[in-house]
Amino acid sequence: MDATFVISNATIAPICASDPSDVIPSATIVLSEDKIAWLGADKDCPESYRQNGQHHDAKGACVTPGLIDCHSHLVYGGERAHEFAMRLEGADYGDILKQGGGILSTVNATRTASEDALYLAARARVQSLMDEGVTTLEIKSGYGLDEDTELKILRVVRQLSQTCPIEFHPTLLAAHALPPEFTDKTAYIDWICQTLMPKVAEQELAAAVDIFCEPIAFDLAHAEKLFKKAQDLNLAIKCHAEQLSASGAAALAARYGALSIDHGEYLTVDAIEQLADAGTVVVLLPGAYYFLREQQTPPVSLLREHQVPMAVATDSNPGTSPGTSLLWMMNMACVFFGLTPFEALAGVTCHAARALGWQERLGSLKQGLQADLLVWPTENPEMIAYAMGQVKPELIFKKGKLLKGSL
Numbered sequence: 001m002d003a004t005f006v007i008s009n010a011t012i013a014p015i016c017a018s019d020p021s022d023v024i025p026s027a028t029i030v031l032s033e034d035k036i037a038w039l040g041a042d043k044d045c046p047e048s049y050r051q052n053g054q055h056h057d058a059k060g061a062c063v064t065p066g067l068i069d070c071h072s073h074l075v076y077g078g079e080r081a082h083e084f085a086m087r088l089e090g091a092d093y094g095d096i097l098k099q100g101g102g103i104l105s106t107v108n109a110t111r112t113a114s115e116d117a118l119y120l121a122a123r124a125r126v127q128s129l130m131d132e133g134v135t136t137l138e139i140k141s142g143y144g145l146d147e148d149t150e151l152k153i154l155r156v157v158r159q160l161s162q163t164c165p166i167e168f169h170p171t172l173l174a175a176h177a178l179p180p181e182f183t184d185k186t187a188y189i190d191w192i193c194q195t196l197m198p199k200v201a202e203q204e205l206a207a208a209v210d211i212f213c214e215p216i217a218f219d220l221a222h223a224e225k226l227f228k229k230a231q232d233l234n235l236a237i238k239c240h241a242e243q244l245s246a247s248g249a250a251a252l253a254a255r256y257g258a259l260s261i262d263h264g265e266y267l268t269v270d271a272i273e274q275l276a277d278a279g280t281v282v283v284l285l286p287g288a289y290y291f292l293r294e295q296q297t298p299p300v301s302l303l304r305e306h307q308v309p310m311a312v313a314t315d316s317n318p319g320t321s322p323g324t325s326l327l328w329m330m331n332m333a334c335v336f337f338g339l340t341p342f343e344a345l346a347g348v349t350c351h352a353a354r355a356l357g358w359q360e361r362l363g364s365l366k367q368g369l370q371a372d373l374l375v376w377p378t379e380n381p382e383m384i385a386y387a388m389g390q391v392k393p394e395l396i397f398k399k400g401k402l403l404k405g406s407l
Ligand code: NIG
Pocket: 073, 102, 103, 106, 212, 240, 288, 315, 317, 318, 319, 320, 321
């Protein structure tokens, strides 16, 4: 195998799930086409790899896997600055939704936006994430809630994947809120299962389905129907669970083999045991916790004790987390939730890959995995979560191609 790029004299943080804080000093990583051909100590690098490819002396700089934002809703129309101001005056997030605002106000703006306008707005958000080293990005629908608009959002995600040099994981979140056309939640879930999901599956517009399980949205019976249908259609399962209340949705999702449950502030010990058994990831979303001024933090010590993988994501959306900085989320996961800087790094790499079901292919630096990697302007991997977005990667490789920087 010929080398295409050889990066030596690096501090390599492979971020493997078994020990994310493992670091190889004075190390070399060899890329061959889209894969990692070899990595290890400089002195052990096989002679053959020294002969070909483009060489780069990292001068001690840290190399990590490409970042993965495994939870976002960044295709939407409009904004919700007015609602932000109302909430600062004391209005409640759930009450705003019940009065037809909140998610439903973004649904109106998204329904009326053209596909091109949605694409352009989303493209700018994707660019901010890419600048920080995000090489894989999950995007959910959920601001359409009718056939035309849900498909329109998922087509925008497809267009992004055809025009941006990173990878996308599309998720159907039609079960986000009750649209104005329906008065009965069960009837709406039945329509999603019987009409929308088969179309989405047939057009291969989503890889997974998700549901917002809260008293202000959908309940366990709705979630179970959706999960059963997802299994029939071979779609993976994700679930917004235990954010505002302990609904039991996380345990249900674990029983259906969900890739992830997301938020998790109100997780119980019992649910955590079931998540551990199922290998389901908990995706922590500190941006929403911060923006909604939530009082309950996720039970990180218990998750750690039960070895439940913890991912960290932006949740980028207009209502509860309008930003597009995964680096800031890493910092907030440390400050608000008590993750270590290495846990935060694992949360946006190996555990985020597992939350997408792609851990066999990406998320760590290992021989044979996809060559998604970043070279940072620091020798210390802990700087990445520490620096509040100040430290950004100098070189970005996706599938072995150099996207940013020069050697
Ligand atoms: O993950 N919780 C549901 N969905 C989003 C918020 C959506 C919105 O308010 O527009 C979330 O926080």
